[in-house]
Amino acid sequence: SIPESLRETWRKHSAQGFVDKDGFEREFVQHIETTLARSLYNCDELAAYSGTALAFRDKLIIEWNKTQQRQTFVDQKRVYYLSLEFLMGRALDNAMLNIDKKEAARDGLGELGFRIEDIINQEHDAALGNGGLGRLAACLLDSMATLNYPAWGYGLRYRYGIFKQEIIDGYQVEVPDYWLDFNPWEFPRHDVTVDIQFYGQSIRHQDENGKVKYDWVGGEIVQAVAYDVPIPGYGTKTTNNLRLWSSKASSGEFDFQKFNAGEYESAVSDQQRAEAISAVLYPNDNLDRGKELRLKQQYFWCAASLWDIVRRFKKTKRAWSEFPEQVAIQLNDTHPTLAIVELQRILVDQEGLEWDEAWRIVVGTFGYTNHTVLPEALEKWSVPLMQNLLPRHIQIIYDINLFFLQYVEKKFPRDRDLLSQVSVIEESQPKMVRMAYLAIIGSHKVNGVAELHSDLIQTTIFKNFVKIYGPDKFTNVTNGITPRRWLHQANPRLSDLIASKLGGYDFLKDLTLLSGIERYVDDADFCKEWSEIKTANKVRLARHIKETTGYTVPPTALFDIQVKRIHEYKRQQLNIFGVIHRYLKIKSMTPEERKKLVPRVLIFGGKAAPGYWMAKTIIHLINSVGKVVNNDSDIGDLLKVIFIEDYNVSKAEIIIPASDISEHISTAGTEASGTSNMKFVLNGGLIIGTLDGANIEITREITESNVFLFGNLAEDVEELRQSHRYAGFTLDDNLAKVFDAIQSNTFGDAGSFEHLIASIADHGDYYLVSDDFDSYIKTQEIVDRDFKKRDEWIAKSITSVARMGFFSTDRVIDEYAESIWNVEPLVVE
Numbered sequence: 001s002i003p004e005s006l007r008e009t010w011r012k013h014s015a016q017g018f019v020d021k022d023g024f025e026r027e028f029v030q031h032i033e034t035t036l037a038r039s040l041y042n043c044d045e046l047a048a049y050s051g052t053a054l055a056f057r058d059k060l061i062i063e064w065n066k067t068q069q070r071q072t073f074v075d076q077k078r079v080y081y082l083s084l085e086f087l088m089g090r091a092l093d094n095a096m097l098n099i100d101k102k103e104a105a106r107d108g109l110g111e112l113g114f115r116i117e118d119i120i121n122q123e124h125d126a127a128l129g130n131g132g133l134g135r136l137a138a139c140l141l142d143s144m145a146t147l148n149y150p151a152w153g154y155g156l157r158y159r160y161g162i163f164k165q166e167i168i169d170g171y172q173v174e175v176p177d178y179w180l181d182f183n184p185w186e187f188p189r190h191d192v193t194v195d196i197q198f199y200g201q202s203i204r205h206q207d208e209n210g211k212v213k214y215d216w217v218g219g220e221i222v223q224a225v226a227y228d229v230p231i232p233g234y235g236t237k238t239t240n241n242l243r244l245w246s247s248k249a250s251s252g253e254f255d256f257q258k259f260n261a262g263e264y265e266s267a268v269s270d271q272q273r274a275e276a277i278s279a280v281l282y283p284n285d286n287l288d289r290g291k292e293l294r295l296k297q298q299y300f301w302c303a304a305s306l307w308d309i310v311r312r313f314k315k316t317k318r319a320w321s322e323f324p325e326q327v328a329i330q331l332n333d334t335h336p337t338l339a340i341v342e343l344q345r346i347l348v349d350q351e352g353l354e355w356d357e358a359w360r361i362v363v364g365t366f367g368y369t370n371h372t373v374l375p376e377a378l379e380k381w382s383v384p385l386m387q388n389l390l391p392r393h394i395q396i397i398y399d400i401n402l403f404f405l406q407y408v409e410k411k412f413p414r415d416r417d418l419l420s421q422v423s424v425i426e427e428s429q430p431k432m433v434r435m436a437y438l439a440i441i442g443s444h445k446v447n448g449v450a451e452l453h454s455d456l457i458q459t460t461i462f463k464n465f466v467k468i469y470g471p472d473k474f475t476n477v478t479n480g481i482t483p484r485r486w487l488h489q490a491n492p493r494l495s496d497l498i499a500s501k502l503g504g505y506d507f508l509k510d511l512t513l514l515s516g517i518e519r520y521v522d523d524a525d526f527c528k529e530w531s532e533i534k535t536a537n538k539v540r541l542a543r544h545i546k547e548t549t550g551y552t553v554p555p556t557a558l559f560d561i562q563v564k565r566i567h568e569y570k571r572q573q574l575n576i577f578g579v580i581h582r583y584l585k586i587k588s589m590t591p592e593e594r595k596k597l598v599p600r601v602l603i604f605g606g607k608a609a610p611g612y613w614m615a616k617t618i619i620h621l622i623n624s625v626g627k628v629v630n631n632d633s634d635i636g637d638l639l640k641v642i643f644i645e646d647y648n649v650s651k652a653e654i655i656i657p658a659s660d661i662s663e664h665i666s667t668a669g670t671e672a673s674g675t676s677n678m679k680f681v682l683n684g685g686l687i688i689g690t691l692d693g694a695n696i697e698i699t700r701e702i703t704e705s706n707v708f709l710f711g712n713l714a715e716d717v718e719e720l721r722q723s724h725r726y727a728g729f730t731l732d733d734n735l736a737k738v739f740d741a742i743q744s745n746t747f748g749d750a751g752s753f754e755h756l757i758a759s760i761a762d763h764g765d766y767y768l769v770s771d772d773f774d775s776y777i778k779t780q781e782i783v784d785r786d787f788k789k790r791d792e793w794i795a796k797s798i799t800s801v802a803r804m805g806f807f808s809t810d811r812v813i814d815e816y817a818e819s820i821w822n823v824e825p826l827v828v829e
């Protein structure tokens with residue numbers, strides 16, 4: 001660093017960033033003219049976005065620097081959140097809010113010839129995630145910064161995020177999402193690089209003192225390069241860091257020797273092989289596919305992150321025993337479980353610690369969050385695959401397992417069944433490493449993400465581990481959402497109305513303050529404004545639907561929305577069968593009967609994993625039904641069915657505030673938590689749902705009279721499945737009629753939907769669509785009835801919002817900090 005005597009010059013010129021409208025304009029024009037080499041003659045909206053983003057980026061990075069210096073100086077315990085997915089969405093509006101300079105930018109852009117909303121809309125989403133798990137990681141980062149926790153995220157810098165979805169002739173088509181053309185929010189750190197090893201062999205030898213050591217030799221080297229993304233907190237100077245790793249050929253690998261020897265092509269192909277590691281996000285949600293490249297991604301990212309974390313710790317010259325007092329690492333599902341093995345390897349093989357001491361440090365450091373009980377999503381890696389790719393790690397995994405099984409044997413002598421049930425190694429053909437078991441053994445706390453889910457993991461998939469370790473190792477932290485993005489940014493008018501009654505925006509930092517609006521449920525003016533805001537949000541969505549699908553939908557109709565990944569367990573098929581039932585019913589009605597109906601617009605959105613045929617069939621059915629219903633002049637505006645393509649974070653910000661009702665209708669016991677349920681209620685939409693995930697806790701908070709619940713309970717699901725198998729299976733009458741309509745080609749060629757119907761009618765109806773159908777359509781009738789009582793509906797909406805305080809990720813982060821991480825906030829002056 002620079003000697004003290006010269007620092008005055010530095011301080012005199014230290015960057016400040018703009019402070020007001022004039023300053024913003026100056027920075028904007030400067031960036032347009034120099035950084036972007038443009039001028040007032042060729043500054044289109046995209047360039048204006050770039051100029052605006054660069055001006056805000058300067059502000060962010062100044063605060064980022066201060067935060068990092070402060071955190072290094074104080075050196076208290078830090079949190080590291082390891083996630084393969086960060087579904088960040090757009091950053092500019094959030095930066096404007098958190099820097100508290102949106103008005104300066106609005107006025108400045110106005111004077112320069114632009115509308116701020118148009119500029120914000122130019123930004124490409126950062127879509128490095130699939131769905132709820134990745135978006136949760138983004139909300140948690142927002143809250144960690146807002147609450148001033150010294151916390152870093154670690155992830156992968158995919159060149160291609162989740163694919164862009166197009167709907168062509170009713171089918172999903174995937175288009176690559178190359179999003180890095182212009183990304184002002186990342187800072188490449190070409191000085192922060194580390195070589196990561198793959199393949200090769202583990203060689204056993206003895207050192208000069210006769211101690212057995214292992215050397216990992218040979219194989220390939222790939223270089224990890226850090227890219228940093230600043231994460232600003234709201235109403236604080238704290239700006240944390242998200243570090244994303246990018247892969248490239250290590251300088252040794254893209255070899256000038258090869259190059260000079262004329263092997264240009266093979267030199268280039270090495271380069272491409274290395275770059276493939278961080279090239280693309282795997283597009284599966286709640287599914288494990290066991291591909292080698294995915295395992296490479298996982299190790300590459302864990303090893304780079306651990307190197308970085310350990311390096312930072314070693315600079316402080318503390319004793320290794322202090323590591324867990326300085327470092328908390330949270331594993332977002334099992335994807336980063338190799339970090340446990342890697343830390344043990346670093347401590348034992350590289351730092352020379354004894355196994356037991358190293359293992360105490362490892363377990364004290366890690367916490368593991370489970371996000372699913374679905375068997376197809378529980379990660380397993382084949383032993384031969386790991387043996388080949390990570391020869392030393394597989395040895396360490398076997399040793400971890402050996403010591404664990406010895407511990408179990410001591411506690412439960414001669415219980416062979418128990419040993420084989422809890423072994424990290426599944427004795428299958430080939431043998432498999434059970435990653436969740438490894439994550440549990442290597443962590444001091446394991447949590448689920450909603451009460452029902454945390455109970456379920458303790459009584460089903462992990463029950464043996466509760467028996468072995470006792471219940472204290474397991475806990476619940478119910479998910480939440482950030483109110484900054486999901487209330488204030490997505491629904492500014494609602495946020496402003498609430499602020500006008502609560503005397504300011506403190507509720508964005510303490511969401512429980514929302515309870516203060518409940519006393520306005522009888523205030524006619526307030527209710528009227530509330531209702532007008534909902535209508536305005538519906539008009540905005542109707543405009544988007546018109547622009548993107550060509551369909552006109554009436555904003556006075558009931559907007560009924562289901563947006564989330566397409567999955568059989570989430571049961572979009574139940575919804576669309578319900579829509580068909582409604583369509584058939586309307587068709588059979590007299591004009592008099594039709595007059596009493598509440599017009600409905602069904603809005604669907606969500607991506608199917610490219611290899612998930614049943615999910616793709618569901619998308620096709622929704623679009624086929626839409627085509628028939630929307631063009632049926634006999635139906636008119638009574639029913640519309642819309643599929644919004646390419647559902648993502650920025651679309652969610654338009655869609656969610658426009659709902660009258662939204663659907664959270666998973667088979668009970670399958671949706672770990674769900675988080676869009678929280679977003680919809682916070683925006684004044686009511687929900688129809690099963691007693692699953694966080695629906696249960698939302699109901700407890702806002703009370704049962706404000707939720708439309710239906711369907712079988714989680715505790716009865718297994719028995720129902722059994723009864724399908726052995727007692728025979730009769731289809732619900734109304735569902736049978738829906739199937740008849742499909743099978744008589746009402747919605748195009750019935751052959752397309754044959755397997756979807758067969759999975760229910762002939763193959764056991766695993767997701768209980770038929771069992772829940774009657775309860776579902778009856779509850780939808782209650783929704784129709786209640787929607788007509790406009791005043792009561794608005795009162796329900798207001799009351800629900802007022803009671804949503806619990807579901808902020810601020811509360812979630814405080815719970816993790818207190819019960820898992822043991823970290824304190826650190827305020828940056």
Ligand code: GPU
Nearest residue numbers: 131132133286371372671672673674
């Ligand atoms: N979740 Br596992 C995903 O979005 N993707 C996954 O691969 C796995 C879980 C979701 C859960 O399905 C959802 O219920 C939960 O709210 C979310 O994680 C965050 O915990």
